[in-house]
Amino acid sequence: MYLGFDIGGTNIKYGIFENDNLKEFNIVKTVDGRIIETLRFIIKRYKNIEGIGIASAGLVNFNNEIIFSPNIKELRNVNFKESLKDLCQNVKAINDVNAMALCEIKYGYGRKYKNFIVLALGTGVGGAIVINRRLYLGSNGFAGEFGHTKISLKGSRCKCGRRGCLEAFIGRNYILKSFSQNLDLHDIYKNAKKGDKDSINIFKKYSKYLSIALANFVNILDPEAIILSGGVANDIILRFTKRYLKREKIYRDVNIHISKYKNKAGVIGAILYLKEENLIL
Numbered sequence: 001m002y003l004g005f006d007i008g009g010t011n012i013k014y015g016i017f018e019n020d021n022l023k024e025f026n027i028v029k030t031v032d033g034r035i036i037e038t039l040r041f042i043i044k045r046y047k048n049i050e051g052i053g054i055a056s057a058g059l060v061n062f063n064n065e066i067i068f069s070p071n072i073k074e075l076r077n078v079n080f081k082e083s084l085k086d087l088c089q090n091v092k093a094i095n096d097v098n099a100m101a102l103c104e105i106k107y108g109y110g111r112k113y114k115n116f117i118v119l120a121l122g123t124g125v126g127g128a129i130v131i132n133r134r135l136y137l138g139s140n141g142f143a144g145e146f147g148h149t150k151i152s153l154k155g156s157r158c159k160c161g162r163r164g165c166l167e168a169f170i171g172r173n174y175i176l177k178s179f180s181q182n183l184d185l186h187d188i189y190k191n192a193k194k195g196d197k198d199s200i201n202i203f204k205k206y207s208k209y210l211s212i213a214l215a216n217f218v219n220i221l222d223p224e225a226i227i228l229s230g231g232v233a234n235d236i237i238l239r240f241t242k243r244y245l246k247r248e249k250i251y252r253d254v255n256i257h258i259s260k261y262k263n264k265a266g267v268i269g270a271i272l273y274l275k276e277e278n279l280i281l
């Protein structure tokens with residue numbers, strides 16, 4: 001029996017994996033400052049755990065240590081394996097979107113495409129690079145930080161410290177700043193579906209920024225497909241992004257899809273990272 005965690009800025013998701021099946025799946029709120037405590041509390045509830053896979057937002061190195069997570073203060077220079085070693089010896093940690101990509105390789109669009117990128121749209125903007133059905137992690141484990149590529153010399157200062165990052169244009173809080181009403185993107189989505197012009201314009205703007213960034217990634221990596229994931233990805237963004245990307249002159253067709261594994265992909269991927277070595281390049 002394996003335990004998988006997916007730590008994000010808003011929620012911690014976790015699940016039990018047994019005989020290649022996700023048996024149990026739960027969500028608790030993320031309390032910054034009490035994350036390790038929460039993990040320990042959950043782990044102690046289960047017996048016979050053979051291993052723990054952790055997916056987390058932020059820069060996670062090959063030593064199972066998180067160096068920095070722009071939206072979670074507690075997770076700076078925290079070694080997950082060390083912090084949990086008295087409860088379980090077999091612990092591995094990976095960036096959350098890289099974990100999602102592992103789930104995609106094994107169960108999702110990896111069955112259809114060999115080369116693709118994953119972009120997780122949420123509080124932040126995360127990414128992952130898949131080459132020949134293997135996840136590319138880079139020299140430190142930090143590859144695929146698409147959210148922190150610059151799309152403008154101007155723009156707000158990003159939480160990473162730079163100015164003009166993609167995340168500083170379309171990260172949840174940044175894009176909401178440009179909307180006069182006090183609504184979350186889920187409400188704006190509902191209103192856009194009903195035909196509300198202001199709400200539709202928010203997603204148009206969102207998709208414009210996104211397509212500029214995607215054109216950069218396509219020019220660098222030449223993928224067959226782009227998989228959009230995360231809580232903010234939706235059909236309206238998909239539609240406008242396809243339209244705007246056509247205007248970016250990338251001279252080739254790229255398929256864009258929304259992941260079918262939005263919610264559970266991080267947990268499943270964390271366990272895949274723990275168990276299966278042949279998914280990493």
Ligand SMILES: [Zn+2]
Nearest residue numbers: 148158160165
């Ligand atoms: Zn940034």
